[in-house]
Amino acid sequence: METTDYMGQIISVTVTDENEQDYFAQKDGVTFRIEKSEFDKPHQVTDAITGFAYENEEHELQLTTKLPMVKIGHYAWATVVASRRDLGVFVDIGLPNKDIVVSSDLLPTIHHLWPAKGDQLLVSLIVDKKGRLWGQLADEDIFQEMAKKATQQQNNSDVQGIIYRLKIVGSFLLTDEKYIGFIHPSERDAEPRIGQKLKARVIGVRPDGVLNLSLRPRAYEAISDDSAMILAVLKHQPGNVMAYTDKSDPEAIREFFGISKGQFKRALGHLMKLHLVEQADGKTHLLGDPDQPDHA
Template sequence: MEELLGRIIAGKVTDENEKDYYVQVSGTTFRLDKAEIKKPLKLGSIFKGFAYENEDHDMQITRDAPDAQVDHYGLGTVVRSQRTLGVFVNIGLPNKDIVVSLDDLPDIMELWPQQGDKLLIALREDAKQRLWGVLADGDVYQAIAQPAKKKMQNSNVTARSYQLKLVGTRVITDNFELGFIHPSERETEPRLGEELHARVIGVHDDGTLNLSLRPRTYEAIDDDSAMLLAALQHSDDGKLDFSDKSDPAAIKAYFGISKGQFKRAIGHLLKDRQITQHDGALWLNQSAATTEKTDEPAE
């Protein structure tokens, strides 16, 4: 059979029954579901559609062509995986999922895409007329990318991982900006195709982003610590006349928390080196003093 599958082809309508038309292309007959066709086709007419082999191993042609085709990339959703084969991706065909081979997936199976993750793939037809998914490489992502703007600094973005390396994870945002996540900016390594919620920590002159999966300082600490830190940040001189020796009633009146909660909050902030405690007062460290400004999204 000449290369027909995974492409939009044209053929002649040669027969029909109650459910299907039959379209012949270069000696191969494809089934066409009549449910797709609004206006009846005439025998001998030409029909153009996307050709594939369905899950029952019947040759089928459809008017509803997916974005992912041979030499055309489209986004598909992972529906399941098989350790000995790879992952199955739904590209929009009613009765056929496309396999991305395990040879193209990470060596560590825990980093394989899971159900609901998305992959940008094209199709290839092998020597046995089977269709496989081909992952888009870095050149493809470069071709579809849009440059990031400087005002994105410290903003939140949704991105999807497309390349996993020892040096870090490459991603593309929902708005097609390319980004990079260094291992120091994540708790665990993302899966291939996983949707990620990240923060912009750098915008390069070439329009690419450095991203972090770690929470902002005020998001990473407990409520009492965050409240205490905010009080210091909003004080005139970065100082509060309280310490772990302060009167419990004064602490309760000012902060609305117990002395035990207050001491735990101080301990957390001291450990994170965001404050110091001396001369009977709490003092904001300079790095924490700028947090409030740097954590605000750019206008």
């Protein structure tokens, strides 16, 4: 067999030699290095060892008994450790002295949407004609096979997940609970990177079980301290109505709220924009409670 036939495979080899740091073992005349630090007990010549075959960063054939989760034909999450614009991103799949490249051909054409260090990609391994191992990104079918169908119980909940696909229509995410989520461009301030882990909130559940997500905060999370103070005052007024509006005397506002009229007007304007309050008949009225899902 060719040396390239062993790359990325789990094979059994026979120990033929050793030095202070390594064992040397062969299969069909091909020699692999195995680090002694992987074993609790010493091995002897003719012992059989089973492990994962690969070429390390020094271009030496190596075997490791610490089998990676990512394999040929088997997908697992791998962490991005580095990036090279002319090549792609490097991911750690658990091999000693070897990171695997996910080719730039598989990544977005816009470089700032590439995964950053610490991001995660769902990958398997492929071997090219030269015996080199590459990371292969999971396609949509793989994520559909993994995914569970969401129910309406997930609505208005908070989720975490990893962005796995970028399209013009929006971003796709797989949550920690294995639900697929979709983020429309209107529900984000900036397009996330592929591989980026995000927190989002569920704003709807589609009939096919996909979550519609938003990266924008709920209304009560987005309001300022001044707006929150005005809401608190309104909640404790009879009928949830107060006599202060953006036309009120500046000194009266400072006396009651402890803030300037400019601050008061900005805070009140924000609450009106969120449809939480309205001004009518020279008074300010509370329209709804931002703590409730209807105002998420």
